[in-house]
Amino acid sequence: MNVQSLAGHSAAPPRKLRIAVFNRTFSPTGGGAERYSIALVEQLSARHEMHVFAQEADHHWPGVTYHRVSTPMRKPRWVNQLWFATVTWWATRRGFDVVHSHENTWHGEVQTVHVLPVKYNLFHARSGVRLVLRWIKVVTSPRLLAYLGLERARYATRPGRQVVVTSESLRPIMAQSYPGCAAAVSVITPGITMPDLPVSVAQKRAARIGLGLPMEGTCLLFVGNDYRKKGLEALLHALVKLPDDVVLAVVGNAAHVAEFRAMAVTLGVDGRVFFLGALKDVRPAYEAANCLIHPTLEDTFAMVVLEAMAHGLPVVVSGPRYCGISGMLQDGIDALILDAPRDANRLAEVLQVLLEQKSLQNTLSQGAASFAMNYQWREIALQQEAVYFSAITAKEKAA
Template identity: 80%
Template sequence: MSQPAPLAAAPRKLRIAVFNRTFSPTGGGAERYSIALVEQLAARHEVHVFAQQIDHQWPGVAYHKVSAPLRKPRWVNQLWFATATWWATRSGFDVVHSHENTWHGEVQTVHVLPVKYSLFQGRDGLRRVLRWIKVVTSPRLLAYLGLERARYAARPGRQVVVTSESLRPIMEAAYPGCRDALSVVTPGITLPSLPVGSDRKREARVGLGLPAQGTCLLFVGNDYRKKGLQALLQAMTQLPDDVVLAVVGNPAHIAEFRALAEALKLGSRVFFLGALKDVSPAYEAADILVHPTFEDTFAMVVLEAMAHGLPVVVSGPKYCGIAGLLAQGANALLLDDPRDAGELARVLGDLLGQPALRETLSEGAAAFAAHYQWREIALQQEALYFSAVAAKSAGS
C-alpha cells in the first residue's frame, strides 16, 4: 500500500468521524471513495472510522467496529447503524462525515439517487397517491424516507456533497431545502505509472488467470444487473472469438451470470474474478473497459480505468454521471441505450477494428484522468470540513 504524497499544512488539526457500514476496498465505488479521502487526510487530521465491516489499515487512522446484531432486514440494520454512530459521536468531534443514510453528521456525501426521487419522480395524480399508499404501509420505506429527510434537513454547518453535477438537480428537486448546502466533490484517482508495457500486461494476465493472447474486455461492478453485464454478455456473442471478458465484482452474482455465459456458449471466453482488493492488475491486464450501467451517479471505475490509459465504452449522461464530463470519440465512447446489446456490439466492433481510435481514446482518457487526482479532491473535501466547522460555530 503506497502512501499518498503529503499535502500542504492544514489551518488546524480537526477530529473527524467518518461513517461507512462497510469500510473495505472490495465494497464498491462509494467505499473506495471514502477510503481514499481518509488515506489522504489522515496525515493532516485525527480521523476515526466507524463501520460494521472493516478491511483496511492505514497509519494514524482509528477504527471503531459498530455492532450489527441484525443485518437483515437491511432497513433495521440501517436504523441500528444510524443510532449507534450517533451515540458514539454525539460529542468530541469537530466534524462528523457520513457516507450513509443517517440523521446526524455535518457533512453528508450522497453516492446514490435519493429514495424519495426514485419513488416519486414522474408520478402524478393517481399514480402518486398509490405510491404514497405503498410508502405508508411499508416500515422499510418509511424508515428510509425518514432518515433521508433528516439527513438533508438544513441546520448550522450542514454540508451535502454529491459526487457529480448530474446529481445536483436531482437532489434539488427531491429536497429543495438543501440547495444552499450542496457541493460537488467528484471521485478521484492516484495516477499509476504509464504506459503499461507488454511484459507488465502479460504478467497481470497470468496473475489473474487470463489468456496471454487476444483482446481483453473488462467489466467492474458489484451489482452485475444494474451495471449491465447481461447486455455485455449478449454483445460478446457478436464479437470475434479471440475477445475475452474479465468480470470483477461481487461473487454472490457469479453463479447466475456464469450460467448465462454458458447458455450463450461463452463459457471459455468469460472469466469471473470475484471481488479484488486491488483492481489495478485487472486494469493492467485489460485492453478496454466496458461499463453499460443503468444507474451510476458518477462511476468511479470509469475514472480508474481512464487513469490506466484504457479506452472506455460507457453509458451516456442519462445513465452515468461521469459521462456528462466526457467527449464522444475524444476520450470515451458513449452508449445511447446500455440495454441494447446490438448497439453495444456495434460500438465494440468498431473500436476493435480501429487501432487508431483506440490510441486516441487511450491518450484522451489518461489526459482526462490527470485532472482528478485524490490530492486535489481531498483539499476540496477539507475546505468543506472547515466551512462546516465555521458555520456550526456561528450558528451556536
C-alpha cells in the first residue's frame, strides 16, 4: 500500500502518543476494516509510537511495533474473541496513552465500529412473539451471550470512551442500539490515496496480463470477502444477460470460490468469470477493470467503492438501505445506485445501459474521481488523531 505520510504535515501534534491498536488480523487481504486500520497506523506512525496487537499480521512498516497475540484455538470463534480481548487487556493495562480497538473488546478508549452491532442484528424490528423467541435463542446460546456481553461493555459510558463509526448511516443505528454512547459517537470514514489518473492503456494492459485476464472486452470487477453478502450471486445471474465479451473478475476470500464457480458453471458463464482470490494489493485489479459492481446486501461503508472511485472507475452500488457510502453519492453523477440489489434482471439492465453509453461512463468516471479526492488518508488520519486527544482530555478531566 502506497500511503503518503503525515510526517511533513505543518501542524505538529501537541505531543507524541504511545498508541495500542487491536486487530485480530492485521493484513491487507483481511478486508476493508483491516485495510482501514492499516492505513491509519501507517499514517499516524509518522507522528506517534504505534503498537499493533494481532493474532495474524502480514504487514511491515517502519516505526510500527508488532505484538503477536497467541491463538490457543481458532474455533469456536466466540471463545477466541474472549481470549483475544482478555490477552490484549492484560498487555495494555498500563504504558499506553490510548488503546484503540477495532475488535469487540471491553477495553480501549477508542472503539471503531465497522459492522452492525450484534444487538441490532438480533433484535431490530422484532416484537411480540418474535422478540420472545429471539431472547430464548440468545439466553440458550453461550456464543450470543458472549458477543452481546462484550459489545455491551465495549459501548458502556466511561471517562475518555470514544466510539468511531465509519459512516453517517451507522450513527443512528448505534444510538438506537446503545443510547448511552450516542454523545461519544463520531464519524471517520475510510479514505484513499489518489493514484495518478487517468490509468493509461499500457497500465491497463499490464494489469490484465499480470492477473491473467483477457486483453480485449469489458471487465467488470467485484471485490469482497463474503461473496454471498456482497451480492455475487445476483451479479453472476446478470452476467448471463450481458454480451459475451463482458467478463467478470472476482477478488476476495478464496474459501468461497468452489461454491460460486459451480454456480457460474450452472449458469454457463464459467469461461467469463475469473476468480483471483485475495490480493495483497488490489490496485492492479482496479487498473485492469472498466467498472466496479458492488450489489452488496450489507455494508456499513464499502471501502472498495471508494477505492474504485479513486481509480476513476464507474461504480454500480447498492442503495443507502444496504450500503453506507451510497448515502453520500448522487445517482447518475458519481455512481449508479441499485434500489434492489437482489434483482438480477434489473442489475443486468443497469449494466447494459452503462456499457452502451460512453458518455455515461465518462460522467461517472469524472464524478467518481472528484468525489474520492475529498477522502484522502492524510486528512482522515488527522481526524483520528483528534479523537485520540479528545479521549485523553476527557480522561484527564475525570481523574
